[in-house]
């Protein structure tokens with residue numbers, strides 16, 4: 293079956309020749325018309341549209357946005373904050389970058405609509421420190437929007453006021469985790485908070501109710517308020533509404549970002565047709581479908597079971613290429629859609645070395661609060677690096693697994709799971725390669741293989 | 746500490762963005778590092794005084810976030826992405842090529858004081874791997890040829906600076 297056409301609702305103007313990131317251009321393309329209409333409606337109506345839409349968060353967890361907004365404590369009498377998570381740092385993910393650099397007003401409009409819907413008077417955009425241009429572009433865009441009365445006091449004469457400020461991170465991945473982000477915004481180390489009791493919706497920024505949403509999620513909100521929640525559910529598949537932006541990197545002919553209706557394209561169509569297949573003379577070996585912490589998939593393996601299709605239960609028997617790209621299908625086959633970062637590895641890659649690369653990331657980024665995470669991530673890195681650069685032993689796979697298995701469920705934040713899943717899944721699926729590594733190391737490497745650690 | 750007047754006014758302005766002064770710790774550190782090039786020792790009590798917090802509160806932040814540095818570095822900061830997608834496309838080679846161009850090792854200042862090369866983690870541009878951030882600017886698909894070009898440019902700018 294040929295791949296469907298892209299459906300660009302969020303990336304509509306990304307890379308469009310002549311499209312610039314200033315207010316005038318945005319307004320020429322209908323910008324801020326949705327906000328103008330939204331502020332004439334009741335905030336509860338807007339929240340209802342988002343609930344109806346089934347929108348799931350695009351930051352990684354896929355939590356329903358309307359449900360999240362429904363959990364906000366509105367009776368506390370404290371101010372409600374909204375934080376835009378623009379930390380984009382899950383390896384393999386590169387979508388928010390383009391929204392912020394090329395179409396910043398789309399994000400600001402989505403943010404303002406979300407603030408109005410939730411009676412938020414102060415929003416912050418937490419952008420990762422390595423995007424200094426992005427921060428300046430957003431600051432300029434906010435100033436333009438403020439001058440045009442879309443942000444700031446008495447927005448469009450409604451009596452409603454809301455400010456947005458930019459807050460820059462400083463190179464720590466854990467600031468993407470929402471409670472770590474909140475600590476960071478309070479001027480502290482980004483040590484995530486324990487839940488309960490620190491659910492942002494109740495005890496977030498300055499111990500006030502707080503909404504944290506990803507950049508892309510808030511752009512979807514703008515689209516939903518424009519077209520209605522009902523219309524949005526017609527895009528994508530039930531339970532996985534709207535579009536998804538797939539960020540494909542690694543060993544394909546045409547890496548890049550592609551926006552499709554969720555669940556309407558399979559992994560095989562995405563990689564073979566849209567991305568042009570493997571590099572010349574190579575074959576696909578493995579793919580990580582949703583950012584580096586998602587469990588790896590091995591080409592050639594099969595997934596079997598029963599799934600709901602409408603009202604029926606049907607059997608499925610899929611290879612990697614057959615898996616529809618949405619949250620639920622990827623979860624069914626034991627991995628996740630996460631942030632949409634699809635990392636492809638071909639037959640030149642040795643999986644021990646790829647894991648060593650990933651483990652170095654997690655070891656560097658653990659915030660260090662929880663012993664299982666801090667020590668476990670470090671030891672997984674030490675063992676895999678030793679295997680590559682020092683002595684590799686047949687029993688290392690079992691050792692790695694035992695370290696990884698002791699982390700999940702024993703930590704404050706989901707980084708514990710995130711850092712153990714790569715090791716667990718690489719060993720479960722490529723155990724042969726780990727066991728055979730001491731021998732494989734002695735052989736010459738393929739000439740086109742790259743050093744990974 | 747000798748901060749430019751523009752930095753001082755930005756500092757006073759940014760503090761007003763937050764209901765709690767302590768929130769301005771990261772912004773102040775960024776502003777000072779942009780002005781001076783690193784975070785000198787005296788910046789820590791200075792920020793603490795400005796934000797009415799303890800010096801330890803500032804110190805623990807400086808030591809947590811990789812972007813803040815306590816020592817001066819080369820005039821240009823070359824950050825090569827080390828993470829998987831970039832490594833798969835030759836990021837380690839890119840880093841080695843820069844090291845060779847400037848006769849230095851990552852984490853060190855080059856002998857002429859011109860550059861510091863570092864590995865950093867995923868820069869959220871994996872589709873155009875391998876990527877390199879030089880000061881504020883992102884460079885994409887940095888293969889051997891592009892390393893050469895970028896290095897020539899840096900060397901040219903250095904020569905021009907020395908002439909004037």
Ligand SMILES: Cc1cc2nc3c(=O)[nH]c(=O)nc-3n(C[C@H](O)[C@H](O)[C@H](O)COP(=O)(O)O)c2cc1C
Pocket residue numbers: 348349350351352353354355357360377378379380381382465466467468469470471504505506507509510705706707710
């Ligand atoms: C270790 C870790 C890193 C994360 N990094 C990011 C990130 O870079 N960007 C992001 O939007 N969400 C990230 N998240 C998810 C956030 O915690 C949060 O769920 C998300 O911002 C909520 O927004 P959404 O509901 O719109 O997706 C991360 C989560 C964890 C556990």
Ligand code: SF4
Pocket residue numbers: 466483484657658659660661662663665666703704705706707708
């Ligand atoms: S799981 Fe890891 S990153 Fe999360 S709080 Fe614990 S030590 Fe920090």
Ligand code: FES
Pocket residue numbers: 383384385826827828829830831832866867868869870871874876
């Ligand atoms: S891995 Fe290098 S930019 Fe993401």
